[in-house]
Amino acid sequence: MELEAPGSTRPEEPDFLCFLTHSPKTVVYDISLPASLKRSVEREVLFGELAALLPVPAESVCWFYRNCGNGLYRVCAVHREEIVRQLEFAASRSLKFDALIPAALADTPETILQVIPGEALPGKYRPVRCRNLKKLYFVLLALTVVLLGVSVFRRYDDFAGERRKLARIRSLWEKELRSERRRFGELSSDRELLAALRAAKLDTPPVSPVLTRLTGELPKTMWVTNYSQNYDSADLTLSASKDEPGLYNQIGENRNYAIVNLRKSRGYNDTVSFFVKLRIKH
Incomplete structure (x- = not known):
C-alpha cells in the first residue's frame, strides 16, 4: 500500500x-x-x-x-x-x-x-x-571539497611564497652580519696594532740629544742623578756640590727642550738637589 x-x-x-x-x-x-x-x-x-x-x-x-x-x-x-x-x-x-x-x-x-x-x-x-537530491548533495559536497582544496592550495602557495621571501631576506641579513663581523674583526686587529704602536712610542723624541745638550750646559760642579721621559715630557734630577743660582739661565730653553719647572732642595754635606721638568721639542 x-x-x-x-x-x-x-x-x-x-x-x-x-x-x-x-x-x-x-x-x-x-x-x-x-x-x-x-x-x-x-x-x-x-x-x-x-x-x-x-x-x-x-x-x-x-x-x-x-x-x-x-x-x-x-x-x-x-x-x-x-x-x-x-x-x-x-x-x-x-x-x-x-x-x-x-x-x-x-x-x-x-x-x-x-x-x-x-x-x-x-x-x-x-x-x-x-x-x-542526494546526488545533487554529493555533487555539491564534491564541488565544495574541490573549492576548499583549491583555496587551501592557494593559501599554502601564498604562505610558501612569503616564507621564501623571508628566507631570502634572512640570508641577506646573515650575509651582511658575517661581513660586519669580519669588518669588526679587522677593525679590532687594527685597534690592537695601533695600541701596540702607541705603546712602543715610536715617535717619542730621542733621549740622546736632550742629555747631550743638557750635560754640555751644566757647570762642572753639577751632575745628573736621575732622568725619566714620558713621550714629550721629562723629569730630571741634578745634584751639585754647591748652590748654582744661575742654573736656569745656563740650561735655559733651546731647540731641544724647554724648562717647565725648576726647584731645588738642600741635602747633607752642603749638597744641593735640583728637580727640573722639561718639555721635549720634536
Missing part, C-alpha cells in the same frame, strides 16, 4: 510505503490504560499487559499498537515466524517499504499512519528516497 501526504509535490515517489501482512496467527486486544500515563512508559506498560493476555510467550510474537484515544489502545500480536516469512518474501522480491503492519490494524489510511510497531524494521527493507 502506498500512502501519499497531502500537498505532496512528488507523486512518482510516495511519502510512505506500507507492507500489509495477513496471517491466521494473529490476535487483537483492546487494552485500556490510565489517561494520565506518560508516553515514555507507554510501550513498556502495553507490552506487560499484552504478555499477560497472550496464550504463548511474548518473545514468540511481534506486536503492534495504535492509540485510539481516551486511554484505549488496540494491540495486535502476530506470530514471529509469520513475520519472518513475510520479510523473506519481501526480500526475494526486492520489495522496499517503510513499515510492516498487520492488516487487522489497517482500517483506513489514516489509522495505518497511527500504528506503532513494537520492534523497529531492519534498515535493509527501507526505500531509498530523494535520489536526485
Whole structure:
C-alpha cells in the first residue's frame, strides 16, 4: 500500500510505503490504560499487559499498537515466524517499504499512519528516497571539497611564497652580519696594532740629544742623578756640590727642550738637589 501526504509535490515517489501482512496467527486486544500515563512508559506498560493476555510467550510474537484515544489502545500480536516469512518474501522480491503492519490494524489510511510497531524494521527493507537530491548533495559536497582544496592550495602557495621571501631576506641579513663581523674583526686587529704602536712610542723624541745638550750646559760642579721621559715630557734630577743660582739661565730653553719647572732642595754635606721638568721639542 502506498500512502501519499497531502500537498505532496512528488507523486512518482510516495511519502510512505506500507507492507500489509495477513496471517491466521494473529490476535487483537483492546487494552485500556490510565489517561494520565506518560508516553515514555507507554510501550513498556502495553507490552506487560499484552504478555499477560497472550496464550504463548511474548518473545514468540511481534506486536503492534495504535492509540485510539481516551486511554484505549488496540494491540495486535502476530506470530514471529509469520513475520519472518513475510520479510523473506519481501526480500526475494526486492520489495522496499517503510513499515510492516498487520492488516487487522489497517482500517483506513489514516489509522495505518497511527500504528506503532513494537520492534523497529531492519534498515535493509527501507526505500531509498530523494535520489536526485542526494546526488545533487554529493555533487555539491564534491564541488565544495574541490573549492576548499583549491583555496587551501592557494593559501599554502601564498604562505610558501612569503616564507621564501623571508628566507631570502634572512640570508641577506646573515650575509651582511658575517661581513660586519669580519669588518669588526679587522677593525679590532687594527685597534690592537695601533695600541701596540702607541705603546712602543715610536715617535717619542730621542733621549740622546736632550742629555747631550743638557750635560754640555751644566757647570762642572753639577751632575745628573736621575732622568725619566714620558713621550714629550721629562723629569730630571741634578745634584751639585754647591748652590748654582744661575742654573736656569745656563740650561735655559733651546731647540731641544724647554724648562717647565725648576726647584731645588738642600741635602747633607752642603749638597744641593735640583728637580727640573722639561718639555721635549720634536
